[in-house]
Amino acid sequence: MKTTYFIAVLIVVCSLTSSAYAQNESEPVSIPAALVEAPTKDNLAVEYEEVAAVRVLERRLLPSSESRVNKLELGYGVGAADRLALAGEPPVKVLTRTAAKETVGLSGSGLQVNLDPQLFDALEQIKSDLMQGTAEADGSFVLPFGIECADQPSVQRYLALFTDQGSKTLKVWMQRSGRWRPLILEILQEEAVPRDLLFLAMIESGFKTQVKSPANAGGMWQFIPGTALDMGLRIDAYVDERFDPIKATRAAAIYLKRQHAKFGSWPLAMAAYNGGAGTVSKAIDTYNSNDYFQLVEYGAMYDETRRYVPKIMAAALVANNPKSFGFDGLASDPAWDYDEVEVPGDVRLSLLADAVGSTLEELEELNPELLLKQTPPDRETYTLRIPAGTGSLFVENFDNLVEKYGKKHERITLRFGETIERVAQKTGVPTRVLREINGFANKERAPYGTTLLVPTKGRSAVEPESPSKEMRVVLVPKEEFTFEGRERVFYDVNKGDTLEEIADHFGLRKVQVALWNDLDATAKLREGLTLQLFLPQDHATDAILSLESEVRALEIGSEEYEDWTQSKTQSEGNRTTYKVQKGDSVSKIAKKFSVKSTDLIRWNNLDSKGTIRLGMRLVIQGSAAKQAKPKKKQKK
Known part of the structure; x- marks a missing residue:
């Protein structure tokens, strides 16, 4: 549930979401190069591994048949009992585990059976349960989209998968669905599309918002950039609305509604969501059929698309009828809850988090579409989600915090060798403040290349240092190195630096850096070491380095070194x-x-x-x- 607040300076948001701006889906969208390379959040690919693991499992246990007529019935022409309100029961051909991998004659087709024996027992149990009419306590059995799909062999195989080796993952997804179900169902109802489209998001992402596939599909509904832009979602350096669960859900509902208007069938609409409308149209024309499951048996469309809808149907059957499949009693995550306020553009999330007594991490979770820990600078105002019940606190605190710290900031990108501490020293902003603003814990290393937000207000004066007349001493190995066309520079090791990282950045080999500095290439580098590097004279780098003219290099064991030591x-x-x-x-x-x-x-x-x-x-x-x-x- 959402609560909104009226304040003098801020504009109150009265609606739960902004509608996506629909574009002509038949026309391809040209994606600017800058959008393709827009920064993304950390660990998005890691989050996708949960979905990927299920795909690996299904391909191992349910390998594809590439036969032109892919009628994988396995002899299971199983109909359910009358109490399930399904079609009548054709004869059931019982196969043993051994026979499951043999050629089975079905109407003279001589098709190769592809089901893995590990799923045979599970599939037999599913078949038995369906024939016996296993149902919920009230005698009802909920069919996804109202479609009699429980007797479809392709659906039954995924029922076997989800109730056997894939059951652990499905239970996690069902539990996680509690967080998003109310929000998604509300939007699906507003768009007048079936509630069971909820399970398309389950199969696409496992109900994770901050997830990205190897194919660059992102968010809970796994939009690729082109389709997302076509549906009016924003993707740029500051915002990626594919990760916004509200806007992405509405865009998915509208897109699926268009596909249903085109094909008149929800299975075909979902197939188009996965494989594209052109793939579905071609399959219909090729096999002269508009029945999705018949097209699956013919081997039409891509293998992924043939798997896609049965997988959704099976997940929906289990989730809608948990007791029938032994999934009852699962706890659900609490529903997503938040307030909304209208805030200025180009404001740090850390400042907004302070205003509600929250954390940067919590605001990022509530606003996963924001990529750079700030509201977009090109917007005069931005609708921000904040923790539920904190709206009044935000109103009280925000203006005071702006007055104290200022909402304006500059961006400083850490050069190689540059640390938060060095930026703090350079700008007069305390290290603690910089770490808090940018979401880094105490002593946590900020990777080189990180763009830090640095307040322009509340800085202490930085007194310029006059150049030192006596240069700092750097100790170097006794062996002297000279290379034509190269110059010697010096790099100060920071905490967390590795020999590999340093060598790679400067285009050197690890063994070279170790040799030039009497280092053990297998040991960790200690903070405070100074390394001599020999780089091409025309090298271009923005790394933090000291030139040879800026230090006093002493060879260990030399006369000069002994005098200095004494x-x-x-x-x-x-x-x-x-x-x-x-x-x-x-x-x-x-x-x-x-x-x-x-x-x-x-x-x-x-x-x-x-x-x-x-x-x-x-x-x-x-x-x-x-x-x-x-x-x-x-x-x-």
């Missing part, structure tokens, strides 16, 4: 450490201890910009260290 040892006699606090910068710390910023950078081997992190311990040397040591209280 000097360092002597200076360490008078030193203390300081833990970096919130709001600190190199210049502030240097001023606090009456030392030069350049010395602080040199003592701690910092980069030329003096990048520091919250919690880092800095070395303070010389007389400043003595002054920094806590004084003992004198006894009175």
